[in-house]
Amino acid sequence: MARSDVSGYGSPSQVSTALKQLCNRGLIVSLGQGFFAKSSVAQSRGKTALLALAKAKRAKAISKRSSKRPHLAKGLLGHKQVALTSVAEQVRKMAAQEGVVFVETYADRWAAAVTRLVGDEAQSDPTEDLLVALTRKGKLTPIEMVELMTKHQRALKHV
Incomplete structure (x- = not known):
């Protein structure tokens, strides 16, 4: 999950606080650079692999948005x-x-x-x-x- 996926749920500081609390409780782990994953998934797949996958998905989404802008x-x-x-x-x-x-x-x-x-x-x-x-x-x-x-x-x- 990217931080941007949950940014609409509150102000930047509220989102940061919520994500930090989830990390502190062990429910999610930070993969770095605004990406998070469930602790169990991160343990089974590895943080590095998940971060690479998340970055690739973000790049694909950005590319798709850019291609829709003709001007x-x-x-x-x-x-x-x-x-x-x-x-x-x-x-x-x-x-x-x-x-x-x-x-x-x-x-x-x-x-x-x-x-x-x-x-x-x-x-x-x-x-x-x-x-x-x-x-x-x-x-x-x-x-x-x-x-x-x-x-x-x-x-x-x-x-």
């Missing part, structure tokens, strides 16, 4: 795939006009590491990164950034 283009970072929403186009134009690029900071790396450690799969896309950069440079207010981020996320669900 994908190469991202600003080259290797990422991003949907070209109207907000994404607007943000790219604004950033180009203002000469703003996203530069990852120590705080960004720290936040990503903490997110991974708790098993969440949150990962920003280039449009979200540009929104952060525009806000850091004072080209957008935090409220404008949140509004554009919300519009972008809603549009991604419909692409």
Whole structure:
């Protein structure tokens, strides 16, 4: 089971607490990287084999979701795939006009590491990164950034 399978049952901290309690009681074991299994299954099949199987299933699911999105283009970072929403186009134009690029900071790396450690799969896309950069440079207010981020996320669900 992936952490993402149960993320809808509560806030990230509530899910973390519940999973930790199940692990402490011996009902499930952590396979690592946000994956869990029943203790009996982990003992019979082995943690390494189960983790490899879980990662393969996740990759297949991500691949299947990506193939259903026809309007994908190469991202600003080259290797990422991003949907070209109207907000994404607007943000790219604004950033180009203002000469703003996203530069990852120590705080960004720290936040990503903490997110991974708790098993969440949150990962920003280039449009979200540009929104952060525009806000850091004072080209957008935090409220404008949140509004554009919300519009972008809603549009991604419909692409």
